[in-house]
Amino acid sequence: MSKDNQILEEFTSREYEHGWSIDLDADQAPKGLNEDIVRFISAKKEEPEWLLEYRLKAYRHWLKLTEPSWANVKYPKIDFQDMIYYSAPKTKKKINSLDELDPEMRATFEKLGISLEEQKRLTGVAVDAVFDSVSVATTFKDKLSELGIIFCSFSEAVKDHPELIKKYLGSVVPATDNYYAALNSAVFSDGSFCYVPEGVRCPMELSTYFRINAANTGQFERTLIIAEPGSYVSYLEGCTAPMRDENQLHAAVVEIYVKGHAEVKYSTVQNWYPGDKNGKGGIYNFVTKRALCAGDFSKISWTQVETGSAVTWKYPSCILKGDNSIGEFYSVAVTNNYQQADTGTKMLHLGKNTKSRIVSKGVSAGKSQNSYRGQVEVHSRAKGARNFSQCDSLLMGSECGAHTFPYIDVKNNSAQVEHEATTSKIGEDQIFYCTQRGIDEESAVALIVNGYCKEVLNQLPMEFAVEAQKLLALTLEGSVG
Amino acid sequence: MLKITNLHAKIEDKDILKGINLEVKPGEVHAIMGPNGSGKSTLASVLAGREDYEVTEGSVDFRGKDLLELSPEDRAREGIFLAFQYPVEIPGVSTTNFLKTAVNQIREYRGLDPLDAVAFLTMMKQKMKLVEIDQSLLSRSLNEGFSGGEKKRNEIFQMAMLEPKLAILDETDSGLDIDALKVVANGVNQLKSKENATIVVTHYQRLLDYIVPDFVHILYNGRIVKSGDKDLALKLEKQGYDWIKENVSL
Numbered sequence: 001m002s003k004d005n006q007i008l009e010e011f012t013s014r015e016y017e018h019g020w021s022i023d024l025d026a027d028q029a030p031k032g033l034n035e036d037i038v039r040f041i042s043a044k045k046e047e048p049e050w051l052l053e054y055r056l057k058a059y060r061h062w063l064k065l066t067e068p069s070w071a072n073v074k075y076p077k078i079d080f081q082d083m084i085y086y087s088a089p090k091t092k093k094k095i096n097s098l099d100e101l102d103p104e105m106r107a108t109f110e111k112l113g114i115s116l117e118e119q120k121r122l123t124g125v126a127v128d129a130v131f132d133s134v135s136v137a138t139t140f141k142d143k144l145s146e147l148g149i150i151f152c153s154f155s156e157a158v159k160d161h162p163e164l165i166k167k168y169l170g171s172v173v174p175a176t177d178n179y180y181a182a183l184n185s186a187v188f189s190d191g192s193f194c195y196v197p198e199g200v201r202c203p204m205e206l207s208t209y210f211r212i213n214a215a216n217t218g219q220f221e222r223t224l225i226i227a228e229p230g231s232y233v234s235y236l237e238g239c240t241a242p243m244r245d246e247n248q249l250h251a252a253v254v255e256i257y258v259k260g261h262a263e264v265k266y267s268t269v270q271n272w273y274p275g276d277k278n279g280k281g282g283i284y285n286f287v288t289k290r291a292l293c294a295g296d297f298s299k300i301s302w303t304q305v306e307t308g309s310a311v312t313w314k315y316p317s318c319i320l321k322g323d324n325s326i327g328e329f330y331s332v333a334v335t336n337n338y339q340q341a342d343t344g345t346k347m348l349h350l351g352k353n354t355k356s357r358i359v360s361k362g363v364s365a366g367k368s369q370n371s372y373r374g375q376v377e378v379h380s381r382a383k384g385a386r387n388f389s390q391c392d393s394l395l396m397g398s399e400c401g402a403h404t405f406p407y408i409d410v411k412n413n414s415a416q417v418e419h420e421a422t423t424s425k426i427g428e429d430q431i432f433y434c435t436q437r438g439i440d441e442e443s444a445v446a447l448i449v450n451g452y453c454k455e456v457l458n459q460l461p462m463e464f465a466v467e468a469q470k471l472l473a474l475t476l477e478g479s480v481g
Numbered sequence: 482m483l484k485i486t487n488l489h490a491k492i493e494d495k496d497i498l499k500g501i502n503l504e505v506k507p508g509e510v511h512a513i514m515g516p517n518g519s520g521k522s523t524l525a526s527v528l529a530g531r532e533d534y535e536v537t538e539g540s541v542d543f544r545g546k547d548l549l550e551l552s553p554e555d556r557a558r559e560g561i562f563l564a565f566q567y568p569v570e571i572p573g574v575s576t577t578n579f580l581k582t583a584v585n586q587i588r589e590y591r592g593l594d595p596l597d598a599v600a601f602l603t604m605m606k607q608k609m610k611l612v613e614i615d616q617s618l619l620s621r622s623l624n625e626g627f628s629g630g631e632k633k634r635n636e637i638f639q640m641a642m643l644e645p646k647l648a649i650l651d652e653t654d655s656g657l658d659i660d661a662l663k664v665v666a667n668g669v670n671q672l673k674s675k676e677n678a679t680i681v682v683t684h685y686q687r688l689l690d691y692i693v694p695d696f697v698h699i700l701y702n703g704r705i706v707k708s709g710d711k712d713l714a715l716k717l718e719k720q721g722y723d724w725i726k727e728n729v730s731l
Contacts, residue, residue: 428532433569436529437583437643438557438590447582451573451622 028087033080035059038186041086045155048162051169058175058185065179071342072371072403073311075284078249085187085220140204149202149233150195154222157193164195168226172255172292172319180251180313181288184220188253191222196231196262205461206235221252227262229295234265236464250309251286260295260322265303267460269468271475272308279338279367282310289316293325293351301328302345303459305468307475310339315373317346320354320382327356330456332468334449334475335368335400344374344405349385349415358389361453364400365476371403378415385415393423394452396445396476446473482507482678483528483548483647488539490527497523499703500539505647508675512689512714513682515700516722521682522566524700525651529563530556544646557583558590560646560677564636564653571623576635577605579623580642587643608641612668630661637668648672649680654688666691686718701725 029040038059042052067078144151150161158165175185196202227233237254250272258264266289275282285308291300302316318327329345347356356376364370370393378385393402404421426448434444450457450469457465488501497520505511515521527534528541530553541548548556571579584604585595596604609616614634624632633653640648650669654662669679669692681692689697689711697713698705706725707713717725 427569429569430571432529432531432553433565433571434579434583435553436557436563436565437579437639438554438587439583440554440586443582443586447574447579448571451571454573 029085031082031084033059033083033085033187037085041187041189044086045158047158050166051158054169054175055186055188058182059187061176062179062182062186065182068179071313071373072369072405073313073340073342075311075340078284080183083249086189144202147200147202148197149200150193151206152193154188154191154193154224157224161193161195164226165193165224168224168255168257170255172257172290173253173288178288180286181253184222184251184253184288188220188222191224191252193223194225194233194235196225196227196233198228199230200228201231202233205464206233219250221250223252223254225254225256225264225266227256227258227264227298229259230261231259232263234267234461236267236461238269238271248282249284249286252288254287254289254316256291256300258291258293258295258298258300258325261297262295263299263301264291265301266291266316267464268302268304268306269460269464269471270304270306270308270312271471273310274308274337274339275310277337277366279310282339283308284311285309285314286311287314289314290319291317291327292319293322293327293354295325296322296351297324298322299326299328301326301330301459303330303456304332304343305456305460305471306331306333306341306343307471309341312339312341312343314341314343315345317348318356319348319350320356320385321350322354323351324353324355325351326354329356329358329360330459331360332363332453332456332472333361333370333372334363334472335365335370336475337366337368339366339368341369342371342373344372346375347377347387349376349378349382349387351382353384353386354382355385356387358387358391359455360389360391361456362391362393362402363396363449363452363472363476364393364402365396367399369401369403371405373405373407375407376409376417376419377407378410378412378417380411382412383414385412387415387417389417389419391419391421392452393421394449395423395425442473442477445476449473449476482544484542486540486542488524488527488541489537490523490534491537492523492534496537497534497703498527501700501703501705503698503705505678505680507646507678508673509696510673510679510681510692510694512692512694512697512711513680513700513705514684514686514697514714514717516726517684519700520703521684521700522651525563525649525680525682528556528649529553529561554586555590557643557645558587562640562643562645562648564633564640564648564650566652566655568624568627568632568636570625572625574623575621576619576623576638580605580639583639584642605642608638611641611671612638613664614638629656630658630664633657633661633665634668637665637672641668641672644672645677647678647680649682651682652684653681654683654685662688663691686714689714699725 029037035056038055042055173181175182194206225235256264256266272283272285293300300318306312316329320327327347333341333343335341344360345358358374360372362370362372372391374389376387391404395402402423406419408417410417430448431441431444434447435441449472457468460468483505485501485503488498490498501524513521523534527536536549543559546559581601588595612634618631627635653665681694694711697709697711699707
């Protein structure tokens with residue numbers, strides 16, 4: 001891990017040497033946050049009046065809130081007046097070929113199995129016309145629009161589909177929901193919008209081909225997905241490649257609205273810069289993700305592989321409002337060095353015969369702290385609701401911590417709620433068993449951890465699962481021995 | 482093939498091996514017997530490179546290499562295989578996946594190309610027959626929920642797949658009923674050749690009815706106190722270990 005951080009460090013500091021990120025900043029807001037800044041952001045983005053009102057309302061509410069402190073994470077107090085809330089999207093410095101890239105950085109890409117074309121896009125290598133990401137994106141966009149699927153940046157959606165944004169923005173995560181959701185609602189930069197019309201099954205993993213384009217959405221990302229009755233979409237967010245950002249705080253909001261008989265599968269691989277091996281630097285990732293299963297027989301499935309960030313605070317949740325709706329949460333959270341993760345889910349059973357399933361796998365190494373926090377709530381109307389939760393923690397070494405905070409609240413006596421939890425250590429016995437068969441120690445750890453996380457990794461789209469497996473191995477490199 | 486000279490080893494502050502001398506040649510089967518606590522399993526673990534033990538004196542030459550200098554994985558890649566007394570469970574990892582990783586890392590060490598899926602499966606099918614193991618067992622999580630017999634059979638199957646030069650069977654008979662014992666012994670016998678050697682570590686003579694040793698060594702208090710042919714094992718069975726204890730002046 002430390003080696004990779006070093007690579008990252010070298011790689012990114014080299015970019016700063018060239019000064020690309022400093023000179024292009026003419027188009028940015030002054031430091032700090034007030035109503036004028038909110039107005040500035042909205043004006044820059046040429047937003048309609050109602051959206052400015054939405055932002056201002058959120059901002060005013062945010063002022064009344066206090067920063068939550070219940071999560072099992074420690075970090076220095078954030079000075080919200082010391083941040084810049086708007087800067088025009090920057091273009092990465094172009095380099096001419098991958099040969100100009102730090103060979104160790106390339107080695108990291110190779111270890112992850114990222115294709116050459118993608119490596120180029122990730123590192124800003126000028127690409128030829130055939131593989132230009134914009135033209136690839138356009139081709140797929142055409143195909144999607146034939147089916148009536150809208151998939152675009154959030155800003156584009158505000159311009160082109162204002163009626164949809166107006167109707168659904170804040171419908172799942174209200175602007176007043178929590179401290180960071182309110183902040184996001186006031187100052188969100190950009191993000192993705194997806195709309196799948198009635199009865200349409202989206203034929204491809206959304207964002208597989210777009211994930212690079214989406215990388216530059218800024219620190220307050222906003223995602224909105226709407227699945228009309230009977231539709232299906234699988235959405236992929238994030239990237240296995242290490243991501244570095246000069247913004248320390250990331251507070252995204254993801255809202256998913258699922259109507260009757262529709263299904264949304266949302267997969268995340270998060271690999272933001274976790275800080276160096278002494279815990280310096282690294283991203284704070286405070287995310288609000290929620291899906292509303294509004295219609296009967298609707299389904300939402302969250303899968304996340306969290307390996308990055310210095311501090312993670314994230315609870316993708318399901319509101320199971322429609323009768324017979326289903327919510328699933330599959331999570332792998334890996335922490336190493338001084339990383340801290342407090343992550344889990346909320347399952348809110350409102351409708352009859354609603355079902356939820358939680359599978360959480362935490363892996364802690366180094367001096368990291370890894371917490372699962374989950375809430376299962378069955379309301380009085382939710383006759384026949386069922387939940388199954390399984391929370392496993394795996395410890396590597398003796399200086400890390402694993403914690404489990406399950407909250408269960410059942411108000412209907414026909415409900416069935418099950419919770420299973422295990423804590424285990426990677427044993428020297430297991431490693432010796434592998435090495436005795438000729439497998440080196442790093443591969444042994446990778447094998448054991450991937451086996452342990454198998455249930456969750458199996459939920460990922462195939463090609464992503466392979467990358468994710470390699471990512472787990474890379475994250476834990478050097479944590480044993 | 483293997484030459485152990487004056488090997489001393491300890492765990493924490495306890496001396497366990499106190500000067501082992503043993504030579505094993507290709508094609509030979511050696512049985513190491515002894516009462517509980519005599520150091521049998523320690524010897525097996527030290528040869529395989531388990532880190533809990535500290536070698537304080539002596540040397541081990543394996544096919545011209547200083548074995549004690551090698552990491553456990555490199556010892557395995559050089560051709561040492563340890564059939565564990567208590568095979569370890571690895572949830573979520575199938576025997577197939579585990580062995581594919583092992584086989585290909587060993588091949589890489591030896592400068593060979595990795596086996597592709599087809600070649601690997603062909604090899605597996607062939608070896609499965611040899612040790613009478615069921616396919617379904619191999620796709621389950623390694624050793625998880627296996628019966629005692631299944632675990633030991635799986636060890637022998639792994640041995641068949643990795644084709645070691647020197648196989649060390651650590652109390653492979655413990656916890657086996659007679660039928661399972663026969664299957665395991667049969668597998669070991671099938672894998673015997675002029676080029677490889679076997680060390681059978683056991684407490685009881687019973688296994689040696691099925692895996693017939695060329696040499697029997699009695700380990701007591703960290704030393705080999707008596708060596709002989711298979712009749713020594715029979716004598717031991719009849720007279721018990723007390724006979725040895727009385728005959729050894731320490």
